Amino acid sequence: xxxxxxxxxxxxxxxxxxxxxxxxxxxxxxxxxxxxxxxxxxxxxxxxxxxxxxxxxxxxxxxxxxxxxxxxxxxxxxxxxxxxxxxxxxxxxxxxxxxxxxxxxxxxxxxxxxxxxxxxxxxxxxxxxxxxxxxxxxxxxxxxxxxxxxxxxxxxxxxxxxxxxxxxxxxxxxxxxxxxxxxxxxxxxxxxxxxxxxxxxxxxxxxxxxxxxxxxxxxxxxxxxxxxxxxxxxxx
Numbered sequence: 001x002x003x004x005x006x007x008x009x010x011x012x013x014x015x016x017x018x019x020x021x022x023x024x025x026x027x028x029x030x031x032x033x034x035x036x037x038x039x040x041x042x043x044x045x046x047x048x049x050x051x052x053x054x055x056x057x058x059x060x061x062x063x064x065x066x067x068x069x070x071x072x073x074x075x076x077x078x079x080x081x082x083x084x085x086x087x088x089x090x091x092x093x094x095x096x097x098x099x100x101x102x103x104x105x106x107x108x109x110x111x112x113x114x115x116x117x118x119x120x121x122x123x124x125x126x127x128x129x130x131x132x133x134x135x136x137x138x139x140x141x142x143x144x145x146x147x148x149x150x151x152x153x154x155x156x157x158x159x160x161x162x163x164x165x166x167x168x169x170x171x172x173x174x175x176x177x178x179x180x181x182x183x184x185x186x187x188x189x190x191x192x193x194x195x196x197x198x199x200x201x202x203x204x205x206x207x208x209x210x211x212x213x214x215x216x217x218x219x220x221x222x223x224x225x226x227x228x229x230x231x232x233x234x235x236x
Contacts, residue, residue: 001232005224009232012220013074017082020066023059024086025093028130031056032119037201046192051201056130060172061202064165065209067138068145072157072213073220075231076146083138087131094127129179133172141168154229161213162206169202 001009036052043050063086071079097120105113141164148160177194180186186194224232 001224006234009074009224010234013070013078013234016066016070017085020063020070020082021086021089023062023066024134025090027056027059027063028090028094028127029097029120030054031130044193045196046190049193050197053198053201057198057201060169061165061205061209063138064141064168064206065213067142068161068164068209068213069216069220071142071145072149072217073226073232074234076142078234079142079145080139083135083142086138087135090131129176129183129185132179133175136175137168137172140171141165144168149229154227157214157217158210161210165206165209166203169206170199173198173202 031054033055034052035055036049038049038051040050067079067083070082101117101120105111105116144167145160145164148156148163152159174195177186177191177198181188181191220226221228221230226232
């Protein structure tokens with residue numbers, strides 16, 4: 001690979017990492033708003049309405065698409081590095097929010113203390129639960145993705161993309177709802193409904209990213225003349 005191609009590949013990796021970190025941080029900032037989507041009408045699952053979920057769930061499929069793309073083109077190590085950087089960025093951003101919430105607002109401030117706290121003063125337990133669940137899910141996603149990549153010798157991209165995402169999304173949904181119930185942020189009677197509803201929504205969205213993954217992988221393989229299963233080595 002030429003020096004020009006190496007620089008271009010690193011730039012693409014950098015931008016993908018930036019998109020991943022932005023999506024992850026934003027999901028933690030907006031998760032307190034909930035919305036509903038009812039394509040099947042008023043359906044309830046174990047007492048919880050189907051597809052009544054936090055808007056914080058919307059950027060999550062983007063993060064799994066990006067880690068799958070990085071895994072396919074740049075390898076397992078680079079995918080794990082992006083996840084680790086994303087977790088660090090999330091905790092750092094939460095720290096900034098907590099400091100900003102503690103700072104007293106001026107009388108003339110367009111947003112007063114109460115309004116700021118209501119929107120941005122996130123529950124430490126909710127944030128911790130989300131981070132633990134997400135960290136576990138992303139590392140599992142990458143591990144399963146590469147297991148199937150090695151098992152199929154780089155073929156059947158749709159298989160590793162969906163198997164890894166579905167498994168990790170279930171782990172993420174189950175873990176975060178379980179922790180929120182354990183710490184009494186949510187009632188236990190909504191546990192099964194929220195897990196099923198959240199997981200089904202993520203699965204539905206995840207189906208949509210498979211054609212996008214095929215498109216991006218095709219473009220990058222063609223640009224860098226990569227064979228099926230071949231990865232770009234960026235060094236450290």
